[in-house]
Amino acid sequence: MNECRKNIPQSNLESLESVLAEYAAIPGSLITILQKTQEIYGYLPKDAVYHIAERVGAAPAEVMGVATFYSQFRLVPIGRYLIQICRGTACHVNGSERVAAAVSEYLGIKSGETTDDGLFTLENVACLGCCSLAPVIMINGEAYGNLTPEKAVSVLENLREKEGAL
Amino acid sequence: MRIVIGEGSCGIAAGASKIRSAIENLLCKGENLSIGTTGCIGMCFLEPIVDIYEGKKLLKRLVKVGEKDAKAIVDAVRTGDFSGVDYITISAEDEQFLEKQTRIALRHCGIIDPTSIEDYCAFGGYGAFEKTIKTMTPEEVIEEIKISGLAGRGGAGFPTWFKWNAAKNSRTEGKKYLICNADEGDPGAFMDRAVIESDPHGLIEGMLIGAYAIGAAEMTVYVRAEYPLAIKHLEEAIKQAKNHNLLGENILGTDFSCEMSIKAGAGAFVCGEETALIESLEGRRGMPRLKPPFPAQSGYMGEPSNINNVETFANVPWIIEKGGAAFAAMGTENSKGTKVFALTGKIKKGGLVEIPMGKTLREVIFEIGGGIREGKKIKAVQLGGPSGGCIPAELLDTVIDYNALAQTGAIMGSGGMVVMDESTCMVGMAKFFLDFTANESCGKCVHCRIGTKRMQEILTRIVKGEGRKGDVELLEELCEAVKEGSLCGLGQTAPNPVLTTIRYFRNEYDAHINEKRCPAKECSALLTYSVDAKKCVGCTLCARKCPAKAISGEIKKPHFINQAICIKCGQCEKSCRFGAISVR
Numbered sequence: 001m002n003e004c005r006k007n008i009p010q011s012n013l014e015s016l017e018s019v020l021a022e023y024a025a026i027p028g029s030l031i032t033i034l035q036k037t038q039e040i041y042g043y044l045p046k047d048a049v050y051h052i053a054e055r056v057g058a059a060p061a062e063v064m065g066v067a068t069f070y071s072q073f074r075l076v077p078i079g080r081y082l083i084q085i086c087r088g089t090a091c092h093v094n095g096s097e098r099v100a101a102a103v104s105e106y107l108g109i110k111s112g113e114t115t116d117d118g119l120f121t122l123e124n125v126a127c128l129g130c131c132s133l134a135p136v137i138m139i140n141g142e143a144y145g146n147l148t149p150e151k152a153v154s155v156l157e158n159l160r161e162k163e164g165a166l
Numbered sequence: 167m168r169i170v171i172g173e174g175s176c177g178i179a180a181g182a183s184k185i186r187s188a189i190e191n192l193l194c195k196g197e198n199l200s201i202g203t204t205g206c207i208g209m210c211f212l213e214p215i216v217d218i219y220e221g222k223k224l225l226k227r228l229v230k231v232g233e234k235d236a237k238a239i240v241d242a243v244r245t246g247d248f249s250g251v252d253y254i255t256i257s258a259e260d261e262q263f264l265e266k267q268t269r270i271a272l273r274h275c276g277i278i279d280p281t282s283i284e285d286y287c288a289f290g291g292y293g294a295f296e297k298t299i300k301t302m303t304p305e306e307v308i309e310e311i312k313i314s315g316l317a318g319r320g321g322a323g324f325p326t327w328f329k330w331n332a333a334k335n336s337r338t339e340g341k342k343y344l345i346c347n348a349d350e351g352d353p354g355a356f357m358d359r360a361v362i363e364s365d366p367h368g369l370i371e372g373m374l375i376g377a378y379a380i381g382a383a384e385m386t387v388y389v390r391a392e393y394p395l396a397i398k399h400l401e402e403a404i405k406q407a408k409n410h411n412l413l414g415e416n417i418l419g420t421d422f423s424c425e426m427s428i429k430a431g432a433g434a435f436v437c438g439e440e441t442a443l444i445e446s447l448e449g450r451r452g453m454p455r456l457k458p459p460f461p462a463q464s465g466y467m468g469e470p471s472n473i474n475n476v477e478t479f480a481n482v483p484w485i486i487e488k489g490g491a492a493f494a495a496m497g498t499e500n501s502k503g504t505k506v507f508a509l510t511g512k513i514k515k516g517g518l519v520e521i522p523m524g525k526t527l528r529e530v531i532f533e534i535g536g537g538i539r540e541g542k543k544i545k546a547v548q549l550g551g552p553s554g555g556c557i558p559a560e561l562l563d564t565v566i567d568y569n570a571l572a573q574t575g576a577i578m579g580s581g582g583m584v585v586m587d588e589s590t591c592m593v594g595m596a597k598f599f600l601d602f603t604a605n606e607s608c609g610k611c612v613h614c615r616i617g618t619k620r621m622q623e624i625l626t627r628i629v630k631g632e633g634r635k636g637d638v639e640l641l642e643e644l645c646e647a648v649k650e651g652s653l654c655g656l657g658q659t660a661p662n663p664v665l666t667t668i669r670y671f672r673n674e675y676d677a678h679i680n681e682k683r684c685p686a687k688e689c690s691a692l693l694t695y696s697v698d699a700k701k702c703v704g705c706t707l708c709a710r711k712c713p714a715k716a717i718s719g720e721i722k723k724p725h726f727i728n729q730a731i732c733i734k735c736g737q738c739e740k741s742c743r744f745g746a747i748s749v750r
Binding site: 027028029030031032034035065066069070071072073087088089090091092093094098125126127128129130131132133134136143145149 | 175176178179180210211213351352353354355356359391392393429430431432433434435446447448449450451452467508510511512516517548551582584585586590595598602608735736
């Protein structure tokens, strides 16, 4: 295992201690631990995964198995703006596919990727539950509804401008 | 007078928080004007909504409120003269949206303050639970639920009393668990979220009655992590219930003790299946288990467990309070009580609708939902999400009843009701759902893992205009195989969207495959945009709008679209003011 871990960048694992102290001993808490870990780092750093495995007494493969099964968990850091594109049924019926395509084209990235400047991460999500505002995207928790491809792109343009990236 | 702001997720997404701060900023220091909060009333099409109350009496309901309306609202409340807010007052027609419903599971939603146990109790809250533990035996509770005919609202429609009875009788000693399935995975459905956000104590009370009936000392709610507000309200409600001795040891001075916790799911549709949910609760990959043993025998942590959906529990206090017979008086022979639907899609008035079983789809869509937007024609309605099916317009008189809906090839489902008009491609719809299920298949069963993938591939080639003769038959064969070869509900029902669209919209499949044409004009690969030289005045607008620079032509002369570089985005058609661009 040491050999595999050689090239993993070191995260500050101290911040994980309080989470592990609270949950490591409770059976069935792995998902909760991973959720709290992601809250701390914004994603699941690889060395944190190994550390958690050691502390809960599971094989790293088992922890990775759980981390990759659920769509909530990310294994790479995200950009400053997390753009979640709702792909729910109501949004689909109201044209989310075109909105998604326009956003993806504007940013030059696919779902799950982050722009080179580290500003935007794109993520398709199953349903944001704002069906009457369909089609909807959510940026850092704020919902933008009744979108057209043009409106969606202009929201992003504004954000880029705000960040001085244009 | 009190100003109450609807701050459910939909309301917040529509801007409710901004309105709250706008109103708060207008208040003078020390002014005695109270601002309250409430959850989701279910009229999503009118959000943000602000209500003005005098005591429990609703004086005014203001809709589609903006920040700019804050002053008018505050002035009206200060003076008692409402003429200044007439322009945002709900219309008599829109009021019918609520008047035509029968609300049981949603009875408190959008009315009470979800963050206050006192408010819940003021509406009779926890009365049913107190009656249960002080005057009824567990057998009597189960009997009452049996009389009510309540069936699982998560989709399967299994009789609730039967599950409770099995869990109660599984053993008399040792631990048992009561679990609430709030992993609302159907994309396009948000009934459970609204109930938890807007009436968390209603869920706790329903669960407490269930826990008493089966003899469970621990309750857990498995809720989607994507519902942060629901989790927050429920956490708060659990704390309040503990402080009021409604959870914990010797509840209300009786022998009954019960703890409650929340577990946030992590995003996996398959975890809506009860055995997969248990795996996930135990911290593993959410892959379904073989049944038997059923959860009632060996569930969470190997102990007897009972799992019900949020809406099922939300009905329970009402049934105990009013009696099972009152609930059974509503509905049809096989389906009792009411059902909540999330009405969305191309509907004029989208939102949450609770109606007695036995109403027709047409009544829900046209009488409550107000029909289709932009005067278009309804083509189909989708029920049950990725596990359900599309019911065509000619079957809109089908009544809402577990059996009647199953006969159409769809299912009652958890309550997603997505309305489609003539511009929705049904092959595209089937592909949309297969994209979803193929992605969400946990991979345990070969037929589901690979079968849904192959179906997705076939549907993808059909919508791209690369469909082959025999593809429909191949799809049908795969559907049967996936149904037969899958362990859990995900695989067993994944073919439903495909089977129902083939059954009712075979002509669309044929048009895609044989004529390379999309009748709904939605599948972009099959569309051809062209300029009608007779109508084009050469204004150049389309050429400027075209993101692919595929349109050329001289000013004041007809333009042309270069098909080789056209990306079929439809911008030109939308921008043309002379109707000169047509799509085939």
